[in-house]
Amino acid sequence: MKKALRIIGIVVAVLIFLGIAACFIAPKIAKGYVEDHAKELLGRRMQIGDISFNPFRFTFPLKTSPFLNRTIPHGLSHSNSSM
Numbered sequence: 001m002k003k004a005l006r007i008i009g010i011v012v013a014v015l016i017f018l019g020i021a022a023c024f025i026a027p028k029i030a031k032g033y034v035e036d037h038a039k040e041l042l043g044r045r046m047q048i049g050d051i052s053f054n055p056f057r058f059t060f061p062l063k064t065s066p067f068l069n070r071t072i073p074h075g076l077s078h079s080n081s082s083m
Helices: 003-043
Strands: 048-050 062-065
Touching: 003 048
Parallel strands: none
Antiparallel strands: 048 062
């Protein structure tokens, strides 16, 4: 019984450690991914000033700088067409 409790305690401690580590590592990974793939996904470059992770609300609030390249990809427009 003591051995099972010890194993459970170790597993819980490792999971807590990994959860805390993910809170610090995930924003850096997300920032790199968004900055690297924004041109491909949005058709323009994007820089992220600050990104954080809120583990309680599971959100990634971020502050972006203005778009650096304001070209509009083909098929997209700024016009507001009414239907």
